[in-house]
Amino acid sequence: MAECSIFRRWFSSNVYLICALFLFLISKSQSDDAGVLMQLKSTLRSADSPVFDTWTRQNSACNFTGVTCDSNHKVTEINLSFQNLSGPVSFDLICSLESLEKISLGSNFLYGSISDHLSNCTSLQHLDLGMNYFSGKVPDLSSLTKLELLNLNHSGFSGSFPWSSLANLTSLGFLSLGDNDFDRSPFPLELLKLEKLYWLYLSNCSIEGQIPDGIGNLTLLENLELSYNNLVGSIPNGITRLSKLNQLELYTNGLTGKIPVGFGNLTNLVEFDASTNYIEGDLSELRSLTQLASLQLFENQLSGEVPQEFGELKFLTQFSLYTNKLTGPLPEKIGSWSELLYIDVSGNFLTGPIPPDMCKGGKLSKLLMLQNGFTGGIPASYGNCPSLTRLRVCNNSLSGEVPSGIWGLPKVTIIDLNLNQFEGPVAPSIGDAKSLAQLLLANNQFSGELPQRISEAASLVKIDIASNKLSEEIPATIGNLKKLSYLHLEFNSFSRVVPDSLGSCASLNDINLAHNSFSGNIPASLGSLPSLNFLNLSNNQFVGEIPLSFTSLPLNLLDLSNNRLVGHIPDSLSIDAFNGSFDGNSGLCSESIRSFRLCSSDSGLSGKIKTVIYCFIAIACVLIVTLTCCLFLRFRHKNGEIPVKRSDSWDMKLFYVLSFSEEQILKALKHENLVGKGGSGNVYKVVLHCGMQLAVKHIWNQDSVSRNSCRSTSAILAKGKGKGRSKEYDAEVATLSSARHVNVVKLYCSITTEDSNLLVYEYLPNGSLWDRLHTGQRIKMDWMARYEIALGAAKGLEYLHHGCDRQIIHRDVKSSNILLDADLKPKIADFGLAKILQANEPNARESTHVIAGTPGYIAPEYAYACSVNEKSDVYSFGVVLMELVTGKKPVEPEFGDNKDIVSWIYIKLRSEHRTIELVDKSISEALREDAVKVLKIAIHCTSRTPVLRPSMKMVVQMLENAEPCKLSSIVVNTREVYNCKNKEVLCRSSSTTSGSSQF
Known part of the structure; x- marks a missing residue:
């Protein structure tokens, strides 16, 4: 008792000391964690995110945004997902937080390799590094035995994955490793021991061989995704034991055989x-x-009928199911009980009528049933389906009249009824179809006249x-269709x-207006169409002469046969290409x-001989004068003389402060100074x-009569008062001024x-990237040079898309x-097709309908939407990146018919080729891994779906992170020392790197 009394007296007299000591220990613990987090902050950059605003020395670590602590004020969770963070991650620093259980850094722009120090985070239960830009291998994970969630998908890792280390992670419930460039490996049997797995995502991570039947032991699985690998063999029977499966994704593999017996046991399956x-x-x-809510079994070899039970599906x-061998009718009630979004059963042998209720839920956007044997008519119910954007039922045996409501659907972009009856x-009502881009009605029995209101469907690009x-006349207002190509x-x-x-x-x-009964003269206005390549007016009753304006058309095909022309x-036009x-x-x-008979003085005689003679004399005079002028101009040109009008007739608009005049420019436009010819001019x-060097472009006048004759420097004085300015000229000036x-x-x-248009640019002596990569002027460029070209060009496009007051879409990005x-150093040029989006332009941010660009660079959305936006520029730039990495042209014979560099690369990656094998062999071996990083960015840019492509801001960020010498840095006082592949690089001041993010 005495001892207790003594202890009480000691405790009461020292209670303040004890409390102070306790508070000191807590504050020291907090201070240590805060110090670690402050060091972490110093290695990361955050663009346009306030996440680090609370990360200050004055705050407790537990008050930092994205940080969670336990009751002992120890940091247990760091959640910085979706914060636009960039920089390397130091796991030796993070893992010094002794109580850390959760790390969430997903969906950022983090880069660098992951060190073996990750194994020190032995308390980790949750690790999310997905959607980043790391590099190198994934370290051994066997020490993370408490891990319940591991998400590394689409994070940039490569090399061999430590599959064997997963055997220790028996607590794992969520495992996502897809979309990484791992080395090929068989299906990892170690996964079959993880009996707590409910989520397994291994799509696109180079797994090959067969899916083991033991997959059925993972009975808690709700999500199983093994798509885009190299899996073969049948779907194993073991899958039928996964009764909790909600989603099963096996697409784009080499699976064979039948759907296994017992698959119907998966009664919880929503997406297959x-x-x-x-x-x-x-x-x-x-x-x-x-x-079932989503059933995707297209591009297989399925046969038999579609089960009638599908008509009862309520979700x-x-x-x-397109591109199979299915037969019989579709269930009549399909879509009757659910809000069907789209149906595509094209390319089968289906018969019977079109089910009437597929838009009953009011949300059907795509009705695609082409290339089957459907009969009957289009049900009237689809005329009351305002959500419909694509109606394609071509190449069937459909008949009857099309419901009037279908012609005027407000959102429909394509009506394809070809090859029916x-x-x-x-x-x-077609005038109400304000979104309609393609009207395809060929090979049917439509009659009557083409309605006048078709000219109100102003989005039309294609009419077939x-x-x-059909009879009567073409509506006189057809000229209102400015997008029609x-x-x-x-x-x-x-x-x-x-x-x-x-x-x-x-x-x-x-x-093509062939095989009709058109009469009268051929409109001379057709000769002013700047993009016309194919013109067929054959087998009609046209009279009069061939319009002289046709001589300036860049035609690939011309057919005026079987008319009454004189x-x-x-x-x-008298060339072999137009033979016949x-x-x-x-x-x-x-x-x-x-x-044909020779033209003589009585050719075309149709009136009084006297009149003909007068006309002949007048024409002869004109020809003599024209010939004299041409000879005179040619004589002056040979003697170095350039015909220049008085300087006061020229309008010179300056966009920089200049020290030269227009006369100096005009006097230098000699044939010997010609360095290039393009589609729009010399x-x-x-x-x-x-000593200043300039490049001067003369853009062809739309009304120039000297396109095919006397084209020397005298062409600068081409005829066409008030009409000389072309669309290319206006676009170039509007963009670059x-x-x-x-x-x-x-x-x-x-x-x-x-009557003349000249543009004066800075002169760039090394020509184009195309020349340096693909022509006789090509030079050997190491990867560092190619990388700098890629980054510089990306920054130029980023400026056009995001740095101007009004967004500029180039529309012809190519090497x-x-x-x-x-x-x-690269510079983006040739803005003849550029589009400046006005702030008040309708749907300016969505798209601008136009057919523009160069084959091999054109984004795939042209094929189905005929539209282009800034993501189309991103696609084209992705093709340029592929050129830089592979050294290939966008279209090569080795790619095969109808294949370009994008499809070639995708096919190679799906076969036995590793990514590094696609790199140009002239790039040094030590730098090919760096080139692979850029190829991955190119693949991202060329996604078939525009919304999945990155913005040019993000492309610049990714390229900066792919810099060949950008590895982890060591901070020494105020300077950073970079060690690049064991080669010392000059030290850089830390001030030169801070705030350099383009994102």
């Missing part, structure tokens, strides 16, 4: 995707899956109504004259085509007396007169439009 395999047999095993929203008129029974009306009964307004459809590329065939194009016109004559190199960026070519000034200065 085994598309793009070689699975055969019927669908009978799926008839009891009443919870079905996505249904895709539809009849009746095209309803005037060939081989029908394709017009096919052949094999109908159209008559009367072709409206002159058709020449106002400035985007027209392909016109007069002279222009010499510029004028047959069946007995009134035509030619000096060079032997099958380019001259001009060296001023002061205010652009100020080191990676965008400088436009010093424009020089215009009423020939990336010019290189004396130091191989």
Whole structure:
């Protein structure tokens, strides 16, 4: 008792000391954790995120945003996901937090390798590093025995994965390792021991061989994703024991055999995707899956009928069975009980009627049933389906009239009824289809006239109504369709004259009006269409002469045969490429085509002889004067003289402060200074007396009559008062006059007169990237040079997309439009197709309908939407990155028919090729791994789905993180020392790297 009394007296007298000591220990613990977190903060950058605002010395670590502590004020969780963080992660630092249980750093821009210090985080239960840009191998994980969640998907890791270490992680319930470039390996049997797994994501991580039957032992699995690997063999019977499965993804493998017996046991299955395999047999095993919401089995070898039970599915929203061998009818009630979003059963042998209730839920956006044997008509219910965006039922045996409501659906972008037996008129309600881009009605029995209101469907890009029974005339207002690029009306009964307004459809590329009854003169306005490549007016009743304006068209095909044309065939059209194009016109004559009579003084005689003689004399005079002028100009050109108008007739607009005049530019435009020819004009190199070098582009005038003759420097004075400015010229000036960026070519000034357009740029002596990669002018470029070109060009595009007051979409990004200065620094050039999006432009942020670009670089959305936005530029830039990495052209014979570099790379990666094998062999072996990083960025940029492509801001960020020498740094006082592949690099001041993020 005495001892207790003594202790009480001691405790009461020292209670304040004890409390102070306790508080000191707590504060020291907090201070230690806060110090670790402050060091972590110093290694990371956060763009446009306030996450680190609370991370200060004055705050307790437990008050830091994204940090959680336990009752002892020890840090147990760091959650910094989705914070736009970039930089390397030091796990030797993080793992010094003794009580740390959860690390969430997913969906950032973190990079660098993960050291073996991760194994020190032995208390970890949750590790999320997914959606980042790490590199190197995943370290051994066997010490993380408490781990319950491991997410590393799409995080940049490569090499061999430590599958054997997973055997120790018996607490794992969530495992996500997909979308990484791991070395090929068989299905890891170590996973079969993880009996607590409920989520397994191994898509796109180089697993091959068969799926083991033992997968059925993981009976808690709710999500199993093994897509985009190299798996073969049948779906194992063991999968049928996974009764809790909610999602099963097996698409894009090499699976064969039938759907296993007992698959119907998966009664909780909501999403099943085994598309793009070689699975055969019927669908009978799926008839009891009443919870199905998404069924994707396209591109297989399935046969038999679609189970009638699918018509009773109450949750079905996505249904895709295209490219199989299915037969019989679709269930009549399909979509009757659910809010179906889309159905695609194209490319089968299905028959019977189209089910009437697939839009009953009011959300159907895609009705795709092409290439089958469906019969009957289109149910009237689809005329009341305002959500429908794509209606494609071509190549069936459908008949009857199309419900009038279908023509005017407000959101529909494509109506494809080709190759059926539809009849009746095209309803005037088509004028209400404001989103309609493609109207495809060929090979049917439509009759009546083309409604006047079709010109109100202002989004139309393609009209194909060939081989029908349409008659009367083309609406005079068709010129309102400014986006129209394709017009096919052949094999109908159209008559009367072709409206002159058709020449106002400035985007027209392909016109076919053959085999109709058109009469009158051929509209001369068609010769002003700048993009027209294909023109077929054969087998009609056109009269008069061939318009002279046709001589300036860049035609690949011209057919005027079997009409009633008279007069002279222009010499510029009398070429082998147009052999047969004028047959069946007995009134035509030619000096060079032997099958026609020679033109003489009585050619085209149709009135009084006196009038003909006067006309002949007038024409002869004009020809003599023109010939004299041409000879005179050629004589002056040979003597170094350039015809220049008085300087006061020129309008010179300056975009920089300049020390030269227009006369100095004009005097230098000699043939010997010509350095290039493009689709829009000639380019001259001009060296001023002061030594300054310039590049001068003369853009062809739309109305130039000297495109095919007398084209020397005298072409600068081409005819066409008030009409000389082309769309290319206007786009170039509008884009570059205010652009100020080191990676965008400088436009010093424009020089215009009423009949000439000149643009004066800085001269870039190394030509284009295309020349340096692919032509006889190519040079050997190491990876560092290629990387700097990639990064510089990306920054130029980033400026156009995000740095200007109004967003600029280039629309023709390609290696020939990336010019290189004396130091191989890149500059984006050639903005003749550029589009500046106005702030008040309707749907400006969504897209601008246009057919523009170069094959091999054109984004795939052209094929189905005919639209382009900034993500189309990103796709094209991804192709340029692929050129830089592989050294290949965008289109090569070795790729195969209808294949480009993007599809070639995807095919290679799915076969036996490793990513590094695609790198240009001229790149040194030591730097090929760095090139692979950029190839992965290129693959990201060329995603088929535009929304999945990164912005140019993000592309710049990713390229900066892929810098060949960007490894972990050691902070020494105020300087950083970089060790790049064991080579010392000059020390950089820390101030030069801070705040350099472009994101």
